[in-house]
Amino acid sequence: MSDTFRFTIDGVEVTGTPGQTILQAAEAAGIWIPRLCYLEGLVPGGACRVCTVKVQGRFQAACAFPAGPGLVVENDTEEIRELRKQVVEMLFVEGNHFCMFCEKSGNCELQALAYRLGIASPRYPYLFPVRQVDASHPDVFIDGNRCIQCGRCIRASRDVDGKGVFGFVERSRDTRVGVDARTGLGGTSLTLDDRAVTVCPVGAILKKRVGFAVPIGERLYDHRPIGTDLERRGA
Numbered sequence: 001m002s003d004t005f006r007f008t009i010d011g012v013e014v015t016g017t018p019g020q021t022i023l024q025a026a027e028a029a030g031i032w033i034p035r036l037c038y039l040e041g042l043v044p045g046g047a048c049r050v051c052t053v054k055v056q057g058r059f060q061a062a063c064a065f066p067a068g069p070g071l072v073v074e075n076d077t078e079e080i081r082e083l084r085k086q087v088v089e090m091l092f093v094e095g096n097h098f099c100m101f102c103e104k105s106g107n108c109e110l111q112a113l114a115y116r117l118g119i120a121s122p123r124y125p126y127l128f129p130v131r132q133v134d135a136s137h138p139d140v141f142i143d144g145n146r147c148i149q150c151g152r153c154i155r156a157s158r159d160v161d162g163k164g165v166f167g168f169v170e171r172s173r174d175t176r177v178g179v180d181a182r183t184g185l186g187g188t189s190l191t192l193d194d195r196a197v198t199v200c201p202v203g204a205i206l207k208k209r210v211g212f213a214v215p216i217g218e219r220l221y222d223h224r225p226i227g228t229d230l231e232r233r234g235a
């Protein structure tokens with residue numbers, strides 16, 4: 001195609017097309033860039049910074065930065081791997097993530113990313129914030145302890161479901177995901193077939209009555225590290 005262009009990621013020439021982000025072009029070329037708030041089919045949020053790369057020597061979010069001709073992108077360098085580890089470690093200490101008791105364990109993108117990045121335990125002190133569980137909905141619950149504020153549920157509900165059930169409330173370290181009903185999740189229009197119910201990368205939004213249907217040890221990331229399904233070249 002005449003409107004395609006070439007640029008490099010870690011010295012490897014890849015092809016981009018107009019409208020693609022760096023993350024999308026990398027993925028099309030079989031190069032995995034770690035991500036948490038990005039999900040195919042949703043508008044990029046640029047919230048988590050796990051996808052940070054260097055473009056022409058400057059840090060950028062690969063999920064939001066447009067690919068372009070001649071760009072020089074660094075992805076899998078020691079400096080960037082270290083930065084991503086720090087981001088993921090901060091996410092762990094900012095919430096209450098007890099993987100051994102969590103229904104999402106083995107399917108959790110945060111947990112899988114920590115394994116893939118070689119994180120044994122966070123270097124920062126745990127904050128143990130006080131967070132709420134909202135189980136007022138008959139079919140779905142939201143556990144604020146596990147929320148990493150990626151915003152996927154907000155974008156899915158707003159842009160895919162056309163409802164706007166979820167939204168950020170409060171500020172700074174008190175920021176949390178709220179719902180559009182004073183009575184909690186049970187008072188919203190959320191239904192089980194909403195896209196927002198299935199986009200959470202961690203165990204913060206889960207369906208009721210299906211917990212542990214797939215045993216620990218037989219889950220997605222129990223079989224293969226996160227990202228390996230997207231890799232055809234080393235990342």
Ligand code: SF4
Pocket residue numbers: 142146147148149150151152153154177199200201202204205
């Ligand atoms: S509830 Fe899940 S999808 Fe929503 S912001 Fe928190 S971690 Fe992201």
Ligand code: FES
Pocket residue numbers: 034035036037038045046047048049050051052061062063064
């Ligand atoms: S995946 Fe790009 S900022 Fe979160």
